[in-house]
Amino acid sequence: MAGALCTPVNLGPERVTLSDELLHVLTSGDAVHFNELLSSGGQSNGHVTVNVGVGPTTATSSSCLLGVTSNGNTALHLAASRGHAELAAPICERAPTLVATRNRCLDTPLHCAAKAGSRDVAASLLARMRGAGAEEEMALSARNRAGATALYEAVRHGRAPVVDLLMAEAPEMASLPTHDGFSPLYLAASIDDPDMVRALLRPSQDGTPSPASFSGPEGRTALHVAAASTKEIAEEILSWEPVGPSLLTEVDSSGRTPLQYAVLYGSFHVVQLFLDGRTSEQLRIPDNHGLFPVHTAAMVGRASVIDELIKKCPDYYELVDEGGRNLLHCAVQHDKGSVVCHVCQNDKLEMLLNATDDDGNTPLHLAAKHGFPRIVSLLLQKTSVETCITNKDGLTAADLCGRAIAPRRLHYFLNPHCVVRKCLYWLRARVTLDGYHPQYVEHIESFRKKIEGNEDETSNKEDDDMINNGRHGTIASVLIATVAFAAAFTVPGGFIADDHPSAGTAIFAKRFAFRGFVVSDTMAFVCSIVATCFLIYGAKKVPRKHRLWYHALASGLVPVAVCFPGIWIPLHLGLPKAVWRRAGWRGLVNVYGRPSSLREPFYCFTRSLLFDNLRRPFFIVLISTAFIAAVALNIVLPNY
Incomplete structure (x- = not known):
């Protein structure tokens, strides 16, 4: 039966084509001329009159009404795609089988009405499809070649009146995502349309919750994409009982929660909404790389968001990623001076200044290694930052900076590593023998003589x-x-x-x-x-x-x-x-x-x-x- 829906209308051994006169009437919406064509008996433009079954009785209609265009569109497709409700109603009455017919793109007339945003045409089609038969009932949930239902097409084209009608008459359509996993709710949240989100989540008349699906691509939910948009949409989804609050702990394929996305896109008000009076479990859910929301905030330079997160998570300093790095390590590694300055000015965060990762590197180690002069100056302005700490390889921050310069032999004054190294030299930061690059170890003595001016022969x-x-x-x-x-x-x-x-x-x-x-x-x-x-x-x-x-x-x-x-x-x-x-x-x-x-x-x-x-x-x-x-x-x- 489903296969029959995918085939164009055929009358006898050859497919009937819509006449040019009928095409002109359907596209122009001339209801008077259309009724004259339907009421003409016998022959019409060479087409023989046939009978179309309707229940226990039969209705006489011209065979040209059952024809199709080159793309497989029937007369009802054409009327629906142009919003001609005065034409769609008589077509449904005289040829009710057309409501379940698909064109070559597998669109039903309801798809066409949803794309055009014609609420009246959609209402006529729904009235004919409801209770007409199993085939018409199946056409309600039919997907086109793109895997979209009529409701999804209405959301995609921004047809809010049609969305309201479909959710009132056929709310089960909201639970059908596309073949790629895009649900109508996810799409409405991604295009930042609160009215459509509100319509999709509206409870039915008997008080039952909306059956809408929240699924999206790559395991994301509608709340994930709402976290990156406006607070209004996030509030609508969270108020969707009982599903909405449970989405806070849902993770996508990368292991990120909606809170991670809110932090990543800098939606401060959305972060406050997610944290307001809700469980702190979402703060302790890492992604696939072991990054917690507080790490993400440090990586994107959101100091105000960090303050909000640590209010709900007192053990923030114990949250480390898969490399043992805390939030200050992440801020330094991504050159976020605003976060480093904020941490250095906050005495409550002082325990982060000399913390080491799995490689034994402190934030100063990472700043010197990557050559960030501003980060180094901010850290060194805090006298509690130690410059003599060695990592697991026995290297200090000055050692790592020296190793970054040595292979290049480039001591140009605009080289950031050179600026960092000079700063550490002015402070007499400790340099170990292992800090020199291997190719420099054999020349340490000649380097000393070179500085003193006592070397006569060089390599x-x-x-x-x-x-x-x-x-x-x-x-x-x-x-x-x-x-x-x-x-x-x-x-x-x-x-x-x-x-x-x-x-x-x-x-x-x-x-x-x-x-x-x-x-x-x-x-x-x-x-x-x-x-x-x-x-x-x-x-x-x-x-x-x-x-x-x-x-x-x-x-x-x-x-x-x-x-x-x-x-x-x-x-x-x-x-x-x-x-x-x-x-x-x-x-x-x-x-x-x-x-x-x-x-x-x-x-x-x-x-x-x-x-x-x-x-x-x-x-x-x-x-x-x-x-x-x-x-x-x-x-x-x-x-x-």
Whole structure:
């Protein structure tokens, strides 16, 4: 019987096709012309009149009424899809079998009426399908090729009046999801339509709860998707007794509860709703990776949500993921400075600061390993954070940072790992022998001699690396110098012609913008030329200690020629405060003990935080002073 519903109408050995005249009438909704066609007897456009059985009696109708289009649509499909209720009613009366007929997409006329949003047509179809027979009853729950019922199509197209009608007349349709597991309730919640959710969850007239299904794809429920939308929809689902409250502990294929989704999408009011007067069991349900809701809140940077969660879960500090990481570990690993700052400012959360994971890493270990200068500065501003704790491999935070830099041999000042390592160096954080990368272990002694300037012979590999780096820096500085030099002769706007007054001068010479261009171009040219001289002079025959100084000076001059302060300033924010709190002025100038010679304090100061943060601003002040002088000259000597 179900197979019969899937086949188009056939009369005799050949399928009847709807006439062009009837198609025009059905699409236009001309009820008068339609009744004339139905009342015409004998023959109509070459079609012979046949009898269609209706119960114990027979009704005479034209055979063209039982025809189909090329897509298998009957006359009732066409009338329903266009919302012509005045045509659908007589068609149902004269050819009642059409209410259960499907087109090639397996849509019944009720599907078409639901898509069109025609409540009157849907009401006529439901009146004919209810109690007409087993075949018509089955057509109520029929699914089309997409696996959707008429109710699902009404929800998908946003037809609220049809949804109200179907839930009043055939509420069992709400319990039928698609082949992919999408229920009408899940779809209504996902498109953020509270009216449809309310209609789908409305109890029947006899007071029985709604039979709606809450299923969704990948094991999610309607409450999962409601957690990511509005509080109103979540409230409607939770008030659905007795099913709604039980959905709080349902997990999807990834092991996440609706609370996890609310936290993940930052729905603070939904989180409060889920926690208000309800069981705390949902707070202790981890996902497939062992992450609890408090971990998810830390990973997405929701400090306010964390406060709400720990109010209901006093043992939050014991909740760790599969790697033994607490919420602060997760916040550090995902570079969420707002959460780290919140934890550091809350004394109640202090037990998280030095907690270790299964690898023995503290939050400071992870921040140093991944190279997060802001996270490191926030942690170090808290003096209770220990810098000497070793993990299970015997490595401190400074060791992990050093290992991240060593294989690259890249000590560029914008490298975040270099910023972290310098900060730990200024605080004299402990570095173990195992902290050096394996390729550096055999060169520890030569590295010490290199710093002291007492090494005469070095490895060829280190010399080759320095020469290669010098070549790259030389290319960059020469390119900058070339562009700056060319810009000085091809000034913006050009020069005044020889047959005019002040011939040979720049056209925009009296404008402030031009003077700013001259200052900027001069600074770029001077810095790049000086850097080029240092790099060229740092040849292999020059003593190693001299080459180190040349490369260090060049690496500081080249960025000044091209880098805006906004690039490197954010990396250093918070570091002076951390160093001052832990080491005072000694940490700022990098001098902790009594110097043994005059060279030692000078050497330490040139590698101190104070010097590192003053040398680059010096050039900024220099450029700013030049611009101020240009403004003053522009005011005092406007015609100069």
